[in-house]
Amino acid sequence: MDETERRAPKRIAVQLEGTVTFDREVTVKNISAYGAYFETDICPDITEIVRIRMQLEDSETPFEVVGTVIRVDQLSEKKYGCTVKFEEAPDLG
Numbered sequence: 277m278d279e280t281e282r283r284a285p286k287r288i289a290v291q292l293e294g295t296v297t298f299d300r301e302v303t304v305k306n307i308s309a310y311g312a313y314f315e316t317d318i319c320p321d322i323t324e325i326v327r328i329r330m331q332l333e334d335s336e337t338p339f340e341v342v343g344t345v346i347r348v349d350q351l352s353e354k355k356y357g358c359t360v361k362f363e364e365a366p367d368l369g
Contacts, residue, residue, distance in 0.1 A: 304330055311364040319356045320345045341366045
């Protein structure tokens with residue numbers, strides 16, 4: 277069994293545009309009740325607290341989540357993948 281199958285709760289693959297507190301556009305690639313993975317063009321610090329504002333396609337209201345950066349992957353010269361652990365589970369309505 278690979279690592280993604282052992283995670284709980286299930287992660288949902290998404291392609292959401294959003295912004296984070298360091299004032300950059302991000303693309304959220306997956307999200308769960310405990311965290312999210314997003315791509316950005318700036319490298320945040322591990323343990324940095326970030327606020328991500330995004331909107332689901334079928335929702336009229338954007339939502340925000342606050343979390344701590346727990347992993348940063350350098351995907352290319354100017355692209356980073358960041359894992360954030362949420363302080364609280366988001367209310368996705």
